Amino acid sequence: MIKNRKVGITDTILRDAHQSLIATRMKTDEMLPIAEKLDEVGFHSLEVWGGATFDSCIRYLNEDPWIRLRMLKEKIKKTPLQMLLRGQNLLGYRHYPDDVVELFVKKSVENGIDIIRIFDALNDIRNMKKSIEVAKKSGAHVQGTVVYTISPVHNNEYFVSLAKDLVELGIDSLCIKDMAGLLTPYNAFDLVTKLKEQISVPIQIHSHYTSGMASMTYLKAIEAGADVIDTAMSPFALGTSQPPTETMVAVLKGTPYDTNLDMELLSEIAEHFKKVRSNYKIDSVVTMVDTAVLNYQIPGGMLSNLTSQLKEQNALHKLPEVLKEVPRVREDLGYPPLVTPTSQIVGTQAVINVITGERYKVVINEVKNYVRGLYGKPPAPINPEIKKKIIGDEEMIECRPADLLEPELEKAYKEAGYYLEKEEDVLTYALFPQIAIKFFQERQAKKYQFDHNLAGENDKFKYYPV
Template structure:
């Protein structure tokens, strides 16, 4: 058996899951060269919500973050999470934007793109897969794991085979909700390894408390790589901790070969940062506990906290149990989508509306209408005609790949922000988050004038005119 490889998530998913992606580039950079020495399979350092958070909350350029991390990580592959046709945003973008984004991601330092679609609709992955192949990147195509009457080992293995045929270099089983239990993981990995020739990687969250056990069974079944987070930012809604897994596998046929002493130094670096986040209220100790509702209702931990906050705003917290029971019903009506961004938000919000209104689908969100219409792609189960008519009336459903209906956008976007462009990548930041990016560009310009003005003042003091 080959050794097990590890992808470290501390620079992306760990802090995304625990502190809403608020770690700054300055907090990351001092430890990157040490992370680079560990011998990880890869560092997940970009993508997901990092792009949005950099611009929206940290006044940082996400592209600059990537370049700085790349400079420090000289030996380890950098990996990102890419939402297929949604890129890193929340809607579908034109093919030319997707292609250019992939090109620029790889040019700025990304080696591996983990590409997924919230509906597991392969049509929504193909443009990004082709673009990544063209740029010489590694395509890690993703199977989003979920539980429903229509999802089973056979269906996931079939999808993995299709992804391999479509150009994937490796497959990721993405268990975004922490629903994958140990013995199911064993059977799933075993079946997938028998069906495909490319490596299999497993990603999960600790939310339900079973994740480390799940990894152990997946490793016994032959999984090639697993995602972990350094212990100071692991557990809860984050990933299983890196060091205990390394220690568990030491001296076995699965030995990772990673140095526990070096990992301990890295954990030590992040410990004061963790204390800082707890003190600021960004890291709520509640997200560190096991949430068994995840397994009972097959609802991701982050979605549960979202439902609670929506009910609080309406002073309807007493309806929480009712909403939890409504979620699976809405999901069934909507064709059993996996619950991951953006489908988890759409299904959850609709369940809240149904309960608060006291009548199902009396109020329907515009995102629910778009999902039922087919604007996000093909749902795992065909939505019933009668139900679709109730939600979208006489509107025609979208049956083609949704992006086929979107005209090329790049040139139009460029002309809209030409006054702000300082680098080619700015058009992509604007494409994904127009208002947020514009605000950042204005901030960046103001900072530049401030620095230039300070320099002039200093020169005048040194060399009076």
């Protein structure tokens, strides 16, 4: 007989689900009317912040991400609010110095975050250490993360050993983060079984439906002892998003893993999000299973980005070549998991290698810095020939990358001082200086009714699911 072991559900509808399906464009106005009902469900937590939401708020939605968080916290009083943090990258795309990390994490908690999921694209623990430390000190539940990927140097023993290192840093729970939907059900079973033998903190599984496996993966992970799964309310589920909440609740009902969530209430909530969904155009192809993931292990969002990069160069016919080049670049660079920002770095270099016709003839700055060790320690050594070609005889750094960074907060206060209305604004500026200024100017303009001659939106940064 299996002991009853209630499974927790983290619903991602307010963060990852819309980041994955509608490029993080859901508005606070579309969230607030249903927030109290979401709070009634009894979710383990609601993922509502972090990832690309911060950037999207100020870049596209003209919304203050801090205010969004406060407004959600006001309506969601019982359910823990969760965010995704890219370790030393915070919610940006480069490493920030410790003073920025410290204040950012502290303010996130102060404004309402209860659970912080912290990851690093290279699984380099040094890049997570600072934020874990501050998050703990701020009183948050700290969830350490193992970024899942497939390569000759990644296996379940590697992930277990990484998890143990994270536990030693004092994490409260562990997330297996499968951003590309590569974790198979039976491997998940094996991995969770091994983790349960070695660590005692709760285990949460985060996967994406891209390859169509995620629901099965959750089921087998649960059987092996996983405690919490990440799902999305059905109108924003499947495709590059998470498995549907209602489905997983229905599947576990009456089993030892029963979530005890109310299907009727979930249906009411789904009705709201069906309407929200109808405000956006979701191509039905997005919700198709993506065989490219299964064959090339390329995350869904990355594939669509490669496609659009090639289109811009009138070189879409080179996609098959690029799909073969991506794993080669990844191998050269020591098999980084493909997740923000490494997915963008590897993808862009692969496109350039194919288009120029000579590998690494042109090298983007990010790859140079990566090879210098500025993103952290790659899972495997970098191909020495490639390294030589890119940085010559220069030595890779050995220290924690952030140790090389000067504090930035004071400078940020000075530069943005004129616009700051609350302490959090300096963080918005520190993370995204240019966009923040534009955002602040619009805010002032609205307040004082004058015009800063606002520039048009021209930044095309693409988000990948994380």
